Amino acid sequence: MADKNPFPGENNTGHIWDDNIRELANPIPRWWMLSWWASCAWVLIYVVIYPSFPIGDKPSAGLMGWTAIEEFKEVMAEVEAIRAQYENQIKDMTAEQILADAGLSEYTVASVKVLFGDNCAACHGSGGQGGPGFPVIADDDWLYGGGIDKIEETITKGRRGMMPAHGGRLSAEDIDTLANYVTGLSEGKDDPAGKALFTANACFACHGMTATGNQAMGSANLTDSVWRFAPGGVESAKRTITHGVNFPGDPKSREAIMPSFADKLSANEIKKLAVFVYRLGQQ
Amino acid sequence: MSNQPSHSHLAALDDLLEEADHWHVNTGDETIHAKRMGGKWRTIKWFTSSIWLLMFFGPYLRWNSQQAILWDIPNRQFHLFNITILPQDLWILALVLLFLAITLLAITAFAGRVWCGFLCFQTVWTDLYTWIEGKFEGTPQQRRKLDKAPISLQKFSKKLGKHSLWMLIAIFTGISFVAWFMDVYVLWGGLLALQLPSAAWITIAMFTAGTYLLAGFMREQVCMWLCPYARIQGAMVDVTSIIPTYDFHRGEPRSRKKKRDADEQHKAGDCVDCNQCVAVCPTGVDIRQGQQEGCIMCALCIDACDSVMDKVGRPHGLIRYESLNGLEGKACPPVYKQPRLIVTSLIIFAALLGIFYGLNSIDAVDLKVLHARQPLYVLQSDGSIQNKYTLKILNKLADDVKVKISATGPEGLKITSNPILAAQHGTVTPTSVYVRVPRKNLTVESQPIIFHIETVDSDEPFSSHRESVFIGPKR
Numbered sequence: 105m106a107d108k109n110p111f112p113g114e115n116n117t118g119h120i121w122d123d124n125i126r127e128l129a130n131p132i133p134r135w136w137m138l139s140w141w142a143s144c145a146w147v148l149i150y151v152v153i154y155p156s157f158p159i160g161d162k163p164s165a166g167l168m169g170w171t172a173i174e175e176f177k178e179v180m181a182e183v184e185a186i187r188a189q190y191e192n193q194i195k196d197m198t199a200e201q202i203l204a205d206a207g208l209s210e211y212t213v214a215s216v217k218v219l220f221g222d223n224c225a226a227c228h229g230s231g232g233q234g235g236p237g238f239p240v241i242a243d244d245d246w247l248y249g250g251g252i253d254k255i256e257e258t259i260t261k262g263r264r265g266m267m268p269a270h271g272g273r274l275s276a277e278d279i280d281t282l283a284n285y286v287t288g289l290s291e292g293k294d295d296p297a298g299k300a301l302f303t304a305n306a307c308f309a310c311h312g313m314t315a316t317g318n319q320a321m322g323s324a325n326l327t328d329s330v331w332r333f334a335p336g337g338v339e340s341a342k343r344t345i346t347h348g349v350n351f352p353g354d355p356k357s358r359e360a361i362m363p364s365f366a367d368k369l370s371a372n373e374i375k376k377l378a379v380f381v382y383r384l385g386q387q
Numbered sequence: 388m389s390n391q392p393s394h395s396h397l398a399a400l401d402d403l404l405e406e407a408d409h410w411h412v413n414t415g416d417e418t419i420h421a422k423r424m425g426g427k428w429r430t431i432k433w434f435t436s437s438i439w440l441l442m443f444f445g446p447y448l449r450w451n452s453q454q455a456i457l458w459d460i461p462n463r464q465f466h467l468f469n470i471t472i473l474p475q476d477l478w479i480l481a482l483v484l485l486f487l488a489i490t491l492l493a494i495t496a497f498a499g500r501v502w503c504g505f506l507c508f509q510t511v512w513t514d515l516y517t518w519i520e521g522k523f524e525g526t527p528q529q530r531r532k533l534d535k536a537p538i539s540l541q542k543f544s545k546k547l548g549k550h551s552l553w554m555l556i557a558i559f560t561g562i563s564f565v566a567w568f569m570d571v572y573v574l575w576g577g578l579l580a581l582q583l584p585s586a587a588w589i590t591i592a593m594f595t596a597g598t599y600l601l602a603g604f605m606r607e608q609v610c611m612w613l614c615p616y617a618r619i620q621g622a623m624v625d626v627t628s629i630i631p632t633y634d635f636h637r638g639e640p641r642s643r644k645k646k647r648d649a650d651e652q653h654k655a656g657d658c659v660d661c662n663q664c665v666a667v668c669p670t671g672v673d674i675r676q677g678q679q680e681g682c683i684m685c686a687l688c689i690d691a692c693d694s695v696m697d698k699v700g701r702p703h704g705l706i707r708y709e710s711l712n713g714l715e716g717k718a719c720p721p722v723y724k725q726p727r728l729i730v731t732s733l734i735i736f737a738a739l740l741g742i743f744y745g746l747n748s749i750d751a752v753d754l755k756v757l758h759a760r761q762p763l764y765v766l767q768s769d770g771s772i773q774n775k776y777t778l779k780i781l782n783k784l785a786d787d788v789k790v791k792i793s794a795t796g797p798e799g800l801k802i803t804s805n806p807i808l809a810a811q812h813g814t815v816t817p818t819s820v821y822v823r824v825p826r827k828n829l830t831v832e833s834q835p836i837i838f839h840i841e842t843v844d845s846d847e848p849f850s851s852h853r854e855s856v857f858i859g860p861k862r
Contacts, residue, residue, distance in 0.1 A: 230761050
């Protein structure tokens with residue numbers, strides 16, 4: 105400002121509007137300046153201590169040598185150390201022995217959940233609730249037996265269901281009678297005409313004289329409430345009888361294949377999964 | 388707006404500008420060296436300040452072979468003598484905070500910023516620090532002179548002594564604070580062996596630095612520019628609040644002795660304009676300008692003014708605890724008739740009642756039930772429906788206890804899992820519970836089910852229950 109300051113001695117900046125509104129050069133509060141300098145100091149300290157700027161294609165090292173990935177590894181090692189005390193015990197135990205130990209089976213169920221999610225849940229559901237065409241494993245009905253050893257065997261070797269298609273051999277009427285017969289079994293009905301067909305066509309060879317199935321060969325129990333191809337019903341039974349299960353040459357045949365996990369998972373992992381599956385429904 | 392402002396507008400503007408000339412914004416560029424004078428309020432201030440000794444020595448109090456009051460953050464427990472409070476009971480803390488907040492409001496509404504003036508750690512520590520400063524560097528005049536003097540061996544030794552003692556107090560403040568969160572003997576052991584968790588080191592360092600900077604250097608700046616409670620409390624005071632006030636009816640027009648002698652018409656007020664009230668003020672304000680944000684209402688100016696009134700032979704109370712209404716001769720309604728004090732008292736009472744109830748009714752055991760969502764239910768081979776639950780049993784007792792789980796709900800329900808369980812002490816024990824109900828008994832999709840737990844062969848029997856739902860297929 106070239107002209108004389110009309111408000112001398114009040115420490116204004118010389119910026120004056122409307123004749124009397126002027127900007128004063130009041131000092132910045134001390135607390136603000138202290139915080140400002142403290143922040144500056146913090147930046148310097150941070151830059152020295154932590155990786156802060158690139159040198160070539162690598163970050164600066166920092167005095168403490170800290171990196172995020174190292175911290176991650178350390179924390180993971182801590183987790184592994186906590187798990188190790190259980191894992192070391194489980195390693196030399198059978199699935200049955202793990203089940204007998206309440207603490208270890210709790211640990212197994214908690215720790216193997218991820219493995220179940222990755223390998224089993226796609227077909228059997230995250231809680232073992234099954235899916236269209238895939239069996240429920242949270243219930244108490246087992247085609248091949250619900251013992252822990254059988255579950256372990258199923259995961260290791262896989263399973264392949266098998267039932268011949270009867271569409272070519274039986275009349276539609278017979279199939280209808282048979283389907284009504286087997287669905288009636290679980291409701292307590294016993295149709296003599298159906299039973300005659302059941303016997304005449306050697307259904308009992310696999311499903312047994314009492315139609316309760318045979319776990320040694322994985323044939324279904326037709327008298328209980330649970331259906332392998334849920335939710336069951338006459339139409340579902342008709343399709344199964346007509347086209348069979350995994351019957352070669354019939355494109356409408358039911359598919360029932362459990363793959364083997366022997367190559368995918370270690371024996372230890374399979375053992376733990378067996379415990380998890382066993383505990384899903386708790387007999 | 389017209390281009391020609393009226394005369395009254397200009398006059399109002401001039402008034403504002405004149406007032407602005409008197410504004411002195413205390414930004415801390417000048418250190419306030421307050422004078423120390425004895426007196427009634429000074430003595431009271433020492434007593435109220437000494438409450439903070441509890442912070443230093445409280446952690447050493449033991450109870451049943453453990454620290455009497457301990458916020459055990461790693462173990463998520465708060466020990467208060469023989470009561471252990473777990474996070475589940477922390478709603479009591481909400482009531483404690485409510486109690487403190489409303490008490491602050493009530494006291495402030497009644498008697499102004501009592502907290503700021505007599506109890507606040509910022510006031511108390513600053514008071515202690517300036518007292519130490521006075522012991523090393525002398526009177527306010529001597530201190531101002533010393534600040535301006537060039538560095539010399541004498542100045543250095545005085546400053547070194549002061550700062551060392553400040554730092555020592557700051558360090559002990561930091562350690563004592565952490566001692567409320569960590570067993571004090573373990574803390575000292577770790578300190579002396581230089582082996583403490585990093586959180587403890589950082590907290591001690593932050594509190595040490597905070598104490599040293601805030602009480603040593605920032606002082607009244609904290610109250611004026613940093614502290615939100617200063618502003619909040621300022622807003623709680625009104626014309627009926629009894630606060631340190633300058634009686635301008637009696638004091639004005641103020642005049643010094645010379646003028647007073649020449650004043651033949653005896654118009655002069657009692658204020659002799661000695662500025663002692665300003666000299667003793669720890670925040671450097673002039674109480675004679677009335678209520679202002681810088682005033683922490685510590686009443687030290689009352690002591691100063693009373694001692695001057697003694698000397699000039701006038702009665703005490705030119706500056707005194709008085710409401711603005713009282714100053715104008717208006718009667719204040721008695722305390723019990725002031726609505727806000729009645730309302731705040733009721734809230735305080737309710738909060739205290741809640742705290743008392745909470746501390747007395749802490750359950751020994753607490754049950755939570757989570758219904759499994761995936762799947763909601765499973766059909767079993769016998770046609771029954773199974774639901775899976777996770778029961779979380781919180782045992783606040785000092786020992787593990789055996790509990791039995793049972794359930795009441797839909798007809799024919801059966802728990803198929805092992806109903807006996809050992810609930811570990813001081814923590815939550817989760818367990819999976821499987822319940823089966825025959826399908827024919829499930830008349831609706833969702834039915835209530837109540838889980839019960841009770842102790843099995845225990846000296847102190849207790850039980851708890853919680854409601855959940857049993858879910859079946861859609862009908």
